[in-house]
Amino acid sequence: MLRWWKQLAIGFAVVLLPAAASADLLQSTHFRLNPDTADTFGGIGSSAHYGLTDAGGETAVGAGSSSSYKLGQGYVASLPQSIQLSVLPSGTYAYWPMDTGSGSQAYDVSLNNDQATLVNAPTWTTGIVGQGILLNGTSQYLYTSNAITAPTSYSLEFWFKTTTTSGGRLFGFGNNQTGASGTSDRGVYMTNSGNLSYGVTNGTNKTVTTAAGYNDGSWHFVAATLGASGLLLYVDGVKQGSDTTTTTAGTYTGYWRFGYDSLSGWPGTVTSNYFAGTLDEARVVSRQLGNSEVANDYTAGANALRGAFTIPNITPGTSQTYNVDAVVRTDAGGYDLSIQKPQPFLHTDGTTVLPDISGTISSPIAWLEGTTKGLGFGVVSGTNVEGKWGTSPNFTYAAVPSSATIYHSRSGLSGATPETTTIQYRVDTSSSQKQGTYATQIIYTATLKP
Structure with missing residues (x-):
């Protein structure tokens, strides 16, 4: 599970990726649990104590300071039913x-x-x-x-x-x-x-x-x-x-x-x-980053976050887009990718909300430039992307839901070759939308399928 901070401002938008939770490294002859969760789906639990038993019966148990773990990338190819999810800016x-x-x-x-x-x-x-x-x-x-x-x-x-x-x-x-x-x-x-x-x-x-x-x-x-x-x-x-x-x-x-x-x-x-x-x-x-992108990346790291994504020049009436890549590594037969936004985009005044577009994941909508207002996302590339997401240049978009919802599903995999699915965020506002910074958290989850 990956948690991202999204901050939107009329003029620019910033997406902040939070820091990794830290915990003890657990490892044995056959596997390892690595406390590196910022770029990896590792699962959330209510306890700081974890155990793992491999197919041969070998067991390692240890206590950590965090409830999130990942299976170390170096062992992904040899571990049955493991998965890793990284979400990175395109480019x-x-x-x-x-x-x-x-x-x-x-x-x-x-x-x-x-x-x-x-x-x-x-x-x-x-x-x-x-x-x-x-x-x-x-x-x-x-x-x-x-x-x-x-x-x-x-x-x-x-x-x-x-x-x-x-x-x-x-x-x-x-x-x-x-x-x-x-x-x-x-x-x-x-x-x-x-x-x-x-x-x-x-x-x-x-x-x-x-x-x-x-x-x-x-x-x-x-x-x-x-x-x-x-x-x-x-x-x-x-x-x-x-x-x-x-x-x-x-x-x-x-x-x-x-x-x-x-x-x-x-x-x-x-x-x-x-x-x-x-x-x-x-x-x-x-590519060559701009001044604001560099400044936002610095601010993110200084606050123990992995990085910042910047969408410049959000001007009412003209939509702006930003692409991110969800990179999945798994040796399972398939996986589901889910997304959620538990809270709305909220202005720093504590009350003003940036609206979502009307489309849903089950029924995404075409973007009508100048008419569609709010923030939405679409799946613009990947393997076996459902037809409902459209094709270039006529992609369709959905609001980010408040509860975890599958937006992409894969089956029939063999081996552990990485796959990339590209998400495009798109935003436009009305001229009456209050200027300033809007923030929320977006959570990505990868789930194994046998």
Whole structure:
């Protein structure tokens, strides 16, 4: 079960995903219970004590501080009747929550499965949200598994905490999977004084650098983007460096890397290529994020939430849309996806409500631009999507119900291949709708079918 905060404002909308509940890790030879629930359906219970018995009779029982658990992603393929649900904004290439908690991989919970391998045993530790990865600054780092073409327009986001005075590479792209890359860019590194630099290569190295240092031992949020708006670097939600003339970077094949890579040829005084500090909540988005999106992602993390989704410019009379992907991994024969909104979208005045559209999940309606008012959702892509949801460009939409209701059902599955179902939210308001921020909680649930 996934719980999301949705905040809507006339002018923009924000969707906030809450933090993971934390609890003890339970594991045995044949299975594990992982206290990482923010991106995963794990179930809600009234007790903090859980037990699990595998097919061979082996049992593990333990007490945790939370009532929510997931079956660890690394074991999904071998566990009978397990399921994992991740809900991510469309366009997410990869998202590493850094919450695995043990072992040698930081899992990518996106559809791309670009897992990150830990080198020389970095330490699992407390993160800004859930857990994070602590690197020693001398030999430890992470590299991803998929060789990909360096993206042209993209955004990197991550959190870090450090007191290092030796600098180092935090997060970026390189042509080698391990060791020092011959070509490395699209990366953020720290100088000995704690300043952050972000650079790309396109014949020559182009960089932007912060005026302030950030090696103060506090958590900081970084967003580094490239696209039509230029080479942009944000810290804690605020733009700290920009080069609007640099909009492209060189093309080569490589890997995402965390905590280490060659910094030869890049400006600034850096003693070590290795970063000493903690990393958490890293993601790559396959487009350039806007200023408000970055600011909202920072605000979310600072409040122990996974992220924020922003729909800009909600203007009465013109509908706006935002897509999210529900990624399901299961070895069961099928599953149901449910959605609910227990409370209405409520204005900060405590009384004004943003209306729902009139359609229902059993009978969704066509969207009439300029006439349909309120908020609705539709299923715009996926496998075996019911015909009632329409086809592009004539999708149909329903109000988010107040009680859990199935909006997508799958049967006849074999194996554990991930599947994605894309939900599109659509909203418009009347000119008389009170301006301001509206908020509610939306809950997603994945349920196994044999």
